[in-house]
Amino acid sequence: MAAVTNSWVNKRGPGGIAIAFWILLALLPFGERFVAEGSFDYYMFMGQAMLINAIAILGLNLLIGFNGQISLGHSAFFAVGAYTAAILMNFAGWPYWATLPVAAVVCFVAGFLFGFPALKLEGHYLALATFTLAIAVPQLLKYKPIGKWTGGVGGLLLDKPDAPGWSGLGQDQFLYYVCLLIAILAFWAVRNVLRGRGGSAMMAIRDHVMAAGTMGIDTARYKTVTFGLSAAITGVAGALSAITVAFVAPDSFTLQLAVSFLVGLVVGGIASLPGCLIGGAFIVLIQNSSQSISDWMKATFSISYDVPAWAIYGVLLIALMYFMPRGIMGGVEAVTQRIVNRRGT
Amino acid sequence: MEFFVQQLVAGLTSGSIYACVALGLVMIYVSTDHINFAQGEMAMFATYIAWAMINAGLPYWVAFGATILIAFAGGLFIQRVILKPLEAAPVLSLVVCFIALLSIFNALAGMIWSYTIKQFPTPFPARDLFGSGLVSVQQIGVVGVTLLMLGLLTVFFHYTTLGLAMRAAAQNAASARMMGIRVSWMLALGWGLAAAIGAVAGMLVAPIVFLDPNMMTGILVYGFAGALVGGIGSPFGAVIGGFIVGVLENLVGSYIIGNELKLTFALVIVVGVLLVKPAGLFGRVVVRRV
Amino acid sequence: MAALLEIRGVSAWYGMIRALYDLNLTVEEGGVTALLGANGAGKTTTLRAIINMVRRNGTMVLSGDDISKCATETIVRRGVAQVPEGRGTFVGLTVEENLRLALHTRRSRAAALRDMEMVYDLFPRLRERQKQQAGTLSGGEQQMLAVGRALMLSPRLMLLDEPSFGLAPLVVREIFQVLARINTEQKVAMLIVEQNAALALELADTVYLLETGRVVASGPSDLVRNDEALRKAYLGY
Numbered sequence: 001m002a003a004v005t006n007s008w009v010n011k012r013g014p015g016g017i018a019i020a021f022w023i024l025l026a027l028l029p030f031g032e033r034f035v036a037e038g039s040f041d042y043y044m045f046m047g048q049a050m051l052i053n054a055i056a057i058l059g060l061n062l063l064i065g066f067n068g069q070i071s072l073g074h075s076a077f078f079a080v081g082a083y084t085a086a087i088l089m090n091f092a093g094w095p096y097w098a099t100l101p102v103a104a105v106v107c108f109v110a111g112f113l114f115g116f117p118a119l120k121l122e123g124h125y126l127a128l129a130t131f132t133l134a135i136a137v138p139q140l141l142k143y144k145p146i147g148k149w150t151g152g153v154g155g156l157l158l159d160k161p162d163a164p165g166w167s168g169l170g171q172d173q174f175l176y177y178v179c180l181l182i183a184i185l186a187f188w189a190v191r192n193v194l195r196g197r198g199g200s201a202m203m204a205i206r207d208h209v210m211a212a213g214t215m216g217i218d219t220a221r222y223k224t225v226t227f228g229l230s231a232a233i234t235g236v237a238g239a240l241s242a243i244t245v246a247f248v249a250p251d252s253f254t255l256q257l258a259v260s261f262l263v264g265l266v267v268g269g270i271a272s273l274p275g276c277l278i279g280g281a282f283i284v285l286i287q288n289s290s291q292s293i294s295d296w297m298k299a300t301f302s303i304s305y306d307v308p309a310w311a312i313y314g315v316l317l318i319a320l321m322y323f324m325p326r327g328i329m330g331g332v333e334a335v336t337q338r339i340v341n342r343r344g345t
Numbered sequence: 346m347e348f349f350v351q352q353l354v355a356g357l358t359s360g361s362i363y364a365c366v367a368l369g370l371v372m373i374y375v376s377t378d379h380i381n382f383a384q385g386e387m388a389m390f391a392t393y394i395a396w397a398m399i400n401a402g403l404p405y406w407v408a409f410g411a412t413i414l415i416a417f418a419g420g421l422f423i424q425r426v427i428l429k430p431l432e433a434a435p436v437l438s439l440v441v442c443f444i445a446l447l448s449i450f451n452a453l454a455g456m457i458w459s460y461t462i463k464q465f466p467t468p469f470p471a472r473d474l475f476g477s478g479l480v481s482v483q484q485i486g487v488v489g490v491t492l493l494m495l496g497l498l499t500v501f502f503h504y505t506t507l508g509l510a511m512r513a514a515a516q517n518a519a520s521a522r523m524m525g526i527r528v529s530w531m532l533a534l535g536w537g538l539a540a541a542i543g544a545v546a547g548m549l550v551a552p553i554v555f556l557d558p559n560m561m562t563g564i565l566v567y568g569f570a571g572a573l574v575g576g577i578g579s580p581f582g583a584v585i586g587g588f589i590v591g592v593l594e595n596l597v598g599s600y601i602i603g604n605e606l607k608l609t610f611a612l613v614i615v616v617g618v619l620l621v622k623p624a625g626l627f628g629r630v631v632v633r634r635v
Numbered sequence: 636m637a638a639l640l641e642i643r644g645v646s647a648w649y650g651m652i653r654a655l656y657d658l659n660l661t662v663e664e665g666g667v668t669a670l671l672g673a674n675g676a677g678k679t680t681t682l683r684a685i686i687n688m689v690r691r692n693g694t695m696v697l698s699g700d701d702i703s704k705c706a707t708e709t710i711v712r713r714g715v716a717q718v719p720e721g722r723g724t725f726v727g728l729t730v731e732e733n734l735r736l737a738l739h740t741r742r743s744r745a746a747a748l749r750d751m752e753m754v755y756d757l758f759p760r761l762r763e764r765q766k767q768q769a770g771t772l773s774g775g776e777q778q779m780l781a782v783g784r785a786l787m788l789s790p791r792l793m794l795l796d797e798p799s800f801g802l803a804p805l806v807v808r809e810i811f812q813v814l815a816r817i818n819t820e821q822k823v824a825m826l827i828v829e830q831n832a833a834l835a836l837e838l839a840d841t842v843y844l845l846e847t848g849r850v851v852a853s854g855p856s857d858l859v860r861n862d863e864a865l866r867k868a869y870l871g872y
Contacts, residue, residue: 128619136609140608310451311449321431322431526736
């Protein structure tokens with residue numbers, strides 16, 4: 001499918017819209033009075049989840065949207081990040097914020113190493129290898145000999161960090177800001193990478209790998225590094241997830257998770273940075289409303305079964321491939337392009 | 346020694362299941378260059394349909410045959426209606442589509458029949474062959490049905506005109522068109538057959554591992570491994586690869602790593618083969634022209 | 636003689652690139668028409684356009700039936716067989732299987748099997764190598780096989796794309812003799828694209844000269860053969 005055009009890469013600073021948007025996100029925790037009594041913390045938690053998913057999708061987007069590789073196994077890197085954070089907090093007593101850089105580094109190495117065999121694979125084959133990875137990881141996490149560290153099937157229960165006294169914020173508000181800060185950092189970092197020479201090389205590889213090679217781009221190096229970066233970003237999201245949910249268990253990191261990232265990516269728009277945020281929000285909304293959607297479908301179509309989110313994802317993905325392969329941001333771009341064209345005439 | 350033989354036999358039995366799955370994958374790959382990630386879930390769904398029929402009172406072999414026909418029709422339908430419109434789309438779109446089908450089938454099965462595991466009947470009596478303690482009639486049955494099915498497919502592809510036309514369409518679509526062969530229908534038939542083969546695999550394995558929506562995920566991965574080992578472009582290789590991988594899985598699982606890392610072992614095989622010998626034992630490497 | 640195939644105002648594109656410009660061409664029933672021109676003139680594109688294997692517009696009429704919107708397979712079933720550039724051999728099938736493929740589309744199995752005997756009579760070497768993998772055949776034998784496959788479809792019109800390409804002169808002569816026989820005995824019309832102009836002109840009764848996607852000259856082959864200026868300008872001899 002056509003990627004969203006990357007003309008923004010050549011622009012100077014982040015657009016005014018982007019800055020306004022991030023400011024808006026930062027102001028959300030002050031809207032406590034607008035929501036129902038007692039549900040504010042829940043909304044904050046949802047906000048955290050949306051940001052975490054957005055970061056995870058950002059990592060996946062770097063690989064798929066900007067470098068043309070493919071991965072059905074990013075749940076594996078998310079898991080590695082989550083367990084790294086969990087183990088450091090649980091067994092070594094590390095503070096939550098210190099686990100994030102470690103998770104990033106560990107996942108970078110894991111992704112970089114996986115990037116080597118990935119060099120020889122393309123398209124369906126790489127999808128196959130990463131698919132197998134996604135399926136193997138939950139079983140691997142349940143492996144008894146390492147159960148001492150991973151907590152085995154039952155997983156690890158963690159302590160949710162409290163907001164520091166000087167902030168005057170509730171726990172969930174504070175964690176929301178932590179997620180927001182990391183998100184801003186991640187998006188800013190990716191944006192800079194993409195605007196630099198590395199980014200051009202990555203995208204050249206995406207667009208025509210053989211031509212890129214003849215232009216003197218060391219495609220092997222860029223592809224493996226991109227894999228590493230992609231894994232690192234998703235891994236940090238995983239670590240944040242461990243911190244905010246305060247629980248890690250093998251069955252949280254299945255193929256379904258990898259598929260949900262893919263759904264978010266495709267809905268938001270491949271090779272679109274804002275698309276990652278849309279995708280992240282979308283996933284969380286679907287998960288939370290699958291019960292309501294199910295009820296609606298039961299009422300409207302008089303079926304007697306609960307419709308799971310997994311099924312909705314499937315139908316949605318196919319519909320998107322048919323009607324909106326460039327995702328929501330693709331649609332937005334198409335509309336703005338038409339407006340710009342009309343202005344020009 | 347006795348234990349070794351038992352593991353070997355168990356390996357050949359699971360190997361037949363993997364061979365079936367691998368064959369279905371290879372059939373689709375050879376005709377369309379796509380890897381059908383939904384192969385396992387389609388097989389699982391077909392097996393549930395069989396279960397529902399048997400539960401409603403149909404005799405086993407009637408349900409078996411009916412399921413094969415339903416699976417065939419389903420595979421054909423999916424190719425014609427859902428995949429054909431996307432045939433010119435980039436690889437990522439198609440991979441997304443397959444994953445979508447996987448999700449839908451898995452979710453539908455869980456939705457309609459719930460996630461509690463069910464017993465699936467076996468047509469084979471539960472006793473050992475000649476009371477030997479080494480091989481059970483069930484195991485012979487599984488291998489036997491697989492070999493019978495493979496035999497029928499070989500006859501179809503090599504001794505009938507339609508089978509010949511399908512082989513031609515898979516090998517060289519342009520030349521096949523020039524011979525008046527409706528290539529897109531051949532692809533649809535290929536899908537139908539692959540779905541039917543998958544259904545057989547599902548029905549053979551369900552009595553052993555019990556029926557539940559996630560029954561085929563691990564088996565699919567081993568099917569991939571088998572197809573890669575044998576050569577993903579070769580139907581014959583897929584079958585051999587399936588048996589090899591089945592035996593390896595059991596022997597390595599029993600003697601070396603234990604049964605808890607079977608999926609990781611499959612991952613090692615998949616990545617290993619793709620790195621070392623991507624064409625597998627019987628396949629051909631495709632050179633990409635600039 | 637009635638027109639078997641009429642092409643009117645056909646243009647063709649590869650993506651954004653236009654390869655044919657409003658082409659007009661006619662093949663008479665039972666006639667042999669040669670399509671000549673330099674590399675890149677659009678000769679192969681014309682053959683592809685006839686069986687709708689390239690994006691094109693315009694009108695194509697086969698024996699009075701409009702085939703402009705028909706799919707390749709349908710056009711083939713109506714009696715147009717192509718012997719493609721590069722032979723198009725099914726390398727993974729045996730020689731016999733290559734020929735038997737036609738049984739899938741032929742209505743009468745008996746007639747098709749008779750035609751197979753006829754192909755073996757025309758090309759004894761193929762009979763010798765019946766059970767061999769087609770990919771192991773020599774270039775000349777694969778060309779014979781390609782012609783044989785086309786004949787198995789019992790066509791009214793055969794489209795041949797550079798049948799002499801890469802073959803030794805003796806083999807080429809043999810094949811062209813068979814083509815002449817097919818045309819005379821079975822009244823199969825032919826449209827031949829050739830780089831080897833002299834050879835094509837011997838066989839053909841009508842000639843079209845193509846240059847960069849347009850017809851620049853056409854007429855009876857005698858006239859073209861005897862027109863030294865035309866030959867020098869477009870055919871290089």
